[in-house]
Amino acid sequence: MFIVGYLLMAAAKVIDIVLLCFMWIVVARAVLSWVNPDPYNPIVRFIHNVTEPVLYRVRRFIPVSFGSIDLSPIIVFLGIIFLRTFIVSSLFRLSETLL
Numbered sequence: 001m002f003i004v005g006y007l008l009m010a011a012a013k014v015i016d017i018v019l020l021c022f023m024w025i026v027v028a029r030a031v032l033s034w035v036n037p038d039p040y041n042p043i044v045r046f047i048h049n050v051t052e053p054v055l056y057r058v059r060r061f062i063p064v065s066f067g068s069i070d071l072s073p074i075i076v077f078l079g080i081i082f083l084r085t086f087i088v089s090s091l092f093r094l095s096e097t098l099l
Contacts, residue, residue: 005098012091016084023080030073051076053059 029051037044051073058072 001098005095008091008095008098012088012095013014014089015091017082019080022050023077026055026073026076026080029055033070 018099025047029047032047038047039045053075055072058075059070062072062075
């Protein structure tokens with residue numbers, strides 16, 4: 001059973017790192033919204049293409065803009081924190097019980 005425990009631990013670590021990276025990309029997207037970046041810059045396009053599908057879904061289901069302030073990155077940020085706390089911690093605990 002220890003192999004399944006290590007597999008779950010590795011999956012939890014990978015999910016945690018992916019969620020952490022995505023959280024920082026959402027932060028970068030919020031910071032880029034404050035300035036007027038070059039839309040043809042590859043980094044700006046990458047950040048926009050990675051975050052827009054998630055932010056669009058949040059905006060579609062929950063209209064969270066007050067005037068010109070878009071609060072969808074905050075909701076995505078809170079969702080990432082929830083997933084990191086709930087799923088990753090649960091997988092770590094489950095893997096510890098199997099070891």
